[in-house]
Amino acid sequence: MLVKICESEESLPVNDVSGTGSITTGFLSSGTSIKFSIEKSVNHILTVLEVTNTSAKIRIKSDTIELTLNIFEEKKIDLDNDNIYDLSVKLIDIRNGKFARFEIKKLDVKESVPEQKESSNITEEIKPRIEIGEGVK
Secondary structure (H helix, E strand, C coil): CECCCECCHHHCCEEEHHHHCEEECCCEECCCEEEEEEECCEEEEEEEEEECCCEEEEEEECCCEEEEEECCCEEEECCCCCCECCEEEEEEEEECCCEEEEEEEECCCCCECCCCCCCCCCCCCCCCCCCCCCCCC
């Protein structure tokens, strides 16, 4: 299913992902938004922030999420912070480094978001290894 787009967020039609399982956008330029719903009660807005020859940066609003996708890359997203992925967004095409096309899929198989371990402030020191008896002859 192709998606309709509009200029202002208020006038955006809602594209229902729950019925078809996925939607494919038209080519979107920087600053263009689409509104979609994976559950009929909650709407989300995907806005294209930047398009290059190889990637696109987007923002998804409900809870604001920003991410950059490379061409053909797909990322899973947890929209409601319940540690379960709700949808995936894939950058399927870029035209002239100015327009990007996406596929948005509702994830029916519930997959948990991996836990993020806190990074420690310990830096491992790497020293060169010198064997005794080796050297310049």
